[in-house]
Amino acid sequence: MPVISTFCKKGGVGKSTFIGYLAHYYAQQQKNILVISVDDQNSIFKIFGTENAILEDDRNYFDYLIEGFIELGDVLINIRPNLDFIKTLNTDSLSIRITQERRLEKEIKKIIESYKTFYDYIFIDFPPASSRLSEVLIDLSDSVLIVVGLDSLGLGGFVNAIQYFVDKDLDIELINYILPNGFSKTKRAPKVSLEALKIQASKYTPNALVLPPLNDRSVIKNLQAEGISIFDNVGLSRYDTQSREIVKKELISLFEMLKFEKTL
Numbered sequence: 001m002p003v004i005s006t007f008c009k010k011g012g013v014g015k016s017t018f019i020g021y022l023a024h025y026y027a028q029q030q031k032n033i034l035v036i037s038v039d040d041q042n043s044i045f046k047i048f049g050t051e052n053a054i055l056e057d058d059r060n061y062f063d064y065l066i067e068g069f070i071e072l073g074d075v076l077i078n079i080r081p082n083l084d085f086i087k088t089l090n091t092d093s094l095s096i097r098i099t100q101e102r103r104l105e106k107e108i109k110k111i112i113e114s115y116k117t118f119y120d121y122i123f124i125d126f127p128p129a130s131s132r133l134s135e136v137l138i139d140l141s142d143s144v145l146i147v148v149g150l151d152s153l154g155l156g157g158f159v160n161a162i163q164y165f166v167d168k169d170l171d172i173e174l175i176n177y178i179l180p181n182g183f184s185k186t187k188r189a190p191k192v193s194l195e196a197l198k199i200q201a202s203k204y205t206p207n208a209l210v211l212p213p214l215n216d217r218s219v220i221k222n223l224q225a226e227g228i229s230i231f232d233n234v235g236l237s238r239y240d241t242q243s244r245e246i247v248k249k250e251l252i253s254l255f256e257m258l259k260f261e262k263t264l
């Protein structure tokens with residue numbers, strides 16, 4: 001089953017937000033979903049109000065599974081129905097180990113292959129920093145979605161991501177989608193950045209689809225601060241309920257444009 005990654009060489013652009021919501025939406029469609037956080041911050045847990053799980057058990061990190069200390073089932077943290085997460089402790093030292101010991105690369109491949117038989121979709125949430133671990137996991141992905149923040153720094157992150165793919169000899173064709181995030185009708189910068197992004201994307205990733213931009217919505221920030229996913233059915237004030245429904249619709253229309261089934 002497909003492995004889908006979100007990536008960008010710039011922090012805070014919305015990678016974890018987008019993949020977290022996509023994962024939750026699919027899980028609610030009765031798909032079995034695994035999210036692997038290969039980010040030491042494991043911030044995707046916060047989006048679901050489950051940041052306690054990052055610290056409360058220190059025996060269940062992805063690192064330990066790769067090293068062979070624990071079993072496939074031991075690292076899984078159930079977050080919502082049909083939605084499991086995996087957390088990572090120290091991507092830097094793990095990356096050094098992978099470079100030193102090539103067998104670990106094979107081990108990672110085996111682990112992902114095994115999870116593929118249990119889950120309908122595997123999502124990988126990357127940090128902006130690069131590492132050998134990221135390279136190995138991008139290489140194992142069927143599809144990469146680049147999230148770009150619609151400001152000048154965010155755009156730089158797009159070009160850096162392409163540069164990274166080229167430097168590390170990763171397949172640019174894996175990049176199937178580009179999501180511009182943080183659009184605002186009333187501000188000039190995001191509009192200008194969106195046009196610039198389209199030009200860059202047509203040059204560097206002609207086969208990738210630039211999705212319609214996701215708007216900058218304060219309800220996303222507010223709900224994340226409370227640990228409530230946009231797809232959680234919890235009672236909110238009338239105003240927040242209205243805003244949430246607007247964002248949900250916006251996200252679902254984006255999700256419906258994504259096709260991840262493998263074309264063999």
Ligand SMILES: Nc1ncnc2c1ncn2[C@@H]1O[C@H](COP(=O)(O)OP(=O)(O)OP(=O)(O)O)[C@@H](O)[C@H]1O
Pocket residue numbers: 010011012013014015016017018039043126127128181182214215216217218220221222224
């Ligand atoms: N469309 C949006 N509207 C408003 N706020 C947003 C939107 N998308 C993301 N955010 C907010 O931006 C912040 C960064 O988002 P997120 O953590 O998803 O980015 P990231 O790219 O995963 O960051 P990092 O590089 O640190 O992993 C969060 O506070 C999130 O709530």
Ligand SMILES: [Mg+2]
Pocket residue numbers: 015016017039043044125126127
């Ligand atoms: Mg993130």
